[in-house]
Amino acid sequence: MADLGVPNLADRLAAATPETIAKPIRGLSDRALAWLFIAPSIVLLLAINIFPLIWTIYLSFTNYRANRPNAPIKGVGIDNYVSILTDADVWQPMQATAHFVLWTILIETVLGFGLAFLIDRKFRGHGLWTTIILIPMMLSPAVVGNFWKFIYQPQTGLFNYLIGMLTGQSASSFEMIGSVRLAPWSIIIVDVWMWTPYVVLICLAGLRSIPDYIYEAAEVDRASKWRQFWTITLPMALPFIMLAVLFRGIENFKMFDMVNLLTSGGPGSTTEVASITLKREAFESWRTGYSSAFAIILFVTVFGLANIYVKALNQVKSR
């Protein structure tokens, strides 16, 4: 850096610190100092993210089992990957995950945007309603899983009671989490209930970022509300909606706690999403090598899909 007679950052920092510390700092370039400051974060990142990832990749090519530390670790090549990708019992959880992710994203986006659109208007008690709508996402998934288990209880649960009251059926005539047909929907309902507020929040930020003068100009041009919605509101809020979809997609792809507490993957394997299978393989069967390969496949899937999506998002934003 050219010397303009102004002391650089390192010299200014050295001047403000005790001499013992100042000595090694003095004379460092700004770049070196910047590296010094971010080094702890980088070391931490390497230790808790990058190293485990590399270690997992290594383990995925072995037969390692964490519960048998004395057994020799043998390289198995791509056997774990082949075994996972050709196993029908793995594809079933992948299908359950896809069903869960697609439907939750669709419903949460439509509902979330709709609610955000409604509470964006000024009306009496709008602050209170916004707070009430946001409450579910503030709860712990473990709490939500447990109390929805009670809500879905066929004899005493509120859900069956309400459906029974509305349809005239006996409340215990159907089971949400015990029925193969309804169980996948039972977890979708809970996720929608819990996370739609999150989508609302992001969409609300998007709607509030649209300048009023655009609507005023549209009013002057006598554009109808319908036209304003399709040509101003939706296109301008779209990057935010897409961001919400991205976040929810990633989150739901690795959904574990709520589903595990609500259905344990049952009945049978109906709601066994990929993360439950992964947990069972890793920490119940202790097939560490196999489960590492499964984790890598899931990671690559999410990472790949997210990358494609982010490219699409950037295209929308650049329009």
Add this chain to the structure above:
Amino acid sequence: MRKFLAVSAFAIAAAAGIAASSAASATTLTLCWAAWDPANALVELSKDFTAKSGIDMKFEFVPWTNYADRFLNELNSHSKLCDLIIGDSQWVGGSAENGHYVKLNDFFDKEGIKMSDFVDATVVGYSEWPKNSPNYWALPAMADAVGWTYRKDWFSKPELQAEFKQKYGHDLAPPKTYEELMQIGKFFQGRNVDGKTVYGAYIFTERGSEGITMGVTNVLYDYGFEYDNPKKPYQMEGFVNSDGAVKGLEFYKELYKCCTAPGMTNAYMTEGLDAFKSGQVAMQMNWFAFFPGLFKDPNVGGDKIGFFPNPAVGKTQFSQLGGQGISVVSYSEHRAEALQYIKWFANPAVQQKWWDIGGYSALKAVVEAPGFPKSAPFAPDFLKTMGFVKDFWAEPSYAQLLLAMQKRVHDYVVADKGTAKEALDLIVKDWTKVFKDDGKI
């Protein structure tokens, strides 16, 4: 003021130092087990050990649904958390082979503790690895098996007795066979008793840990299911999926469909206790360990509750072994004190007290004492049941074997997927793969 602060700080530091040094001088043993009624009894019992030895006891109790996950993680990570562990019977193979448990043979010899003094099934089930070999890794601590409770007050209602006899041609009494059990289940299903709709039976259906396996095996054993060829270990074809086993699995599904309360699709011990205590079911499958608590229950205990062992199929009668042995964890820093606890626990007087306060002793001197059958209303059935128990695999890969059975049985019984034969064939396929990976076949 400054002087006052300095004096205060010194006093606090000195007090903390004294507390720390006194804490360091006393040994504390941590005992790990599941969180359930017998664990509370053990806390009471262990106060005698502390009084006698001066060794403090700390307890780490985890709910059954997380018990295996949590403690197997502790063992696999060589954690020093548990000095003593009351581990499930199926863990003994893995824990012995992976060096988690201290081998107790020399200690037993030195202290004169004889395994022949304990109920045979518990020694094989909880202590030995390999099975049926004199290699001991645990002292039988909590004998247990599956049994049944029933609503004695409902069974004794004259109008119900008359109606039942007219319908089935025999008395409404604790069932001796599974056929009778289903008749009773159907009889009570949806019936109005004392102004309330009740259901026939409660059976294990839990998916996440071991529930449905621990339930279905009771029926499967009676119908002829074997884990493998008794003459050729690990040969499972024709034994796991024999015609009898298929019938047994079909029976369990029929029982689940005909006679259980709505919503019991993922239910294990706690749900069974809730169902019985709330007056929802006429009969409940559960572990004997819970029966003392149920007998004391103010609403359904006392004269209202009765007990019976697993019914038979023809002359065949088995029950799923539960229970655990107590082991010293090899990573413990207090091994000598932990062994001292085991020596104390093996004492006949302590074992008698263990039974008296709600634990289930496996010591023959306790359970074969003349007064034992009359010591509790469920004692005779417990004693009888311990004579015909069978246990799940205790191989180091037991968890994989269990997961496979949980999945296949739940898929068939609760999720209506495939046939009983297909479910059992898939179990054979899964288990064969596990044993092949282990190099046993």
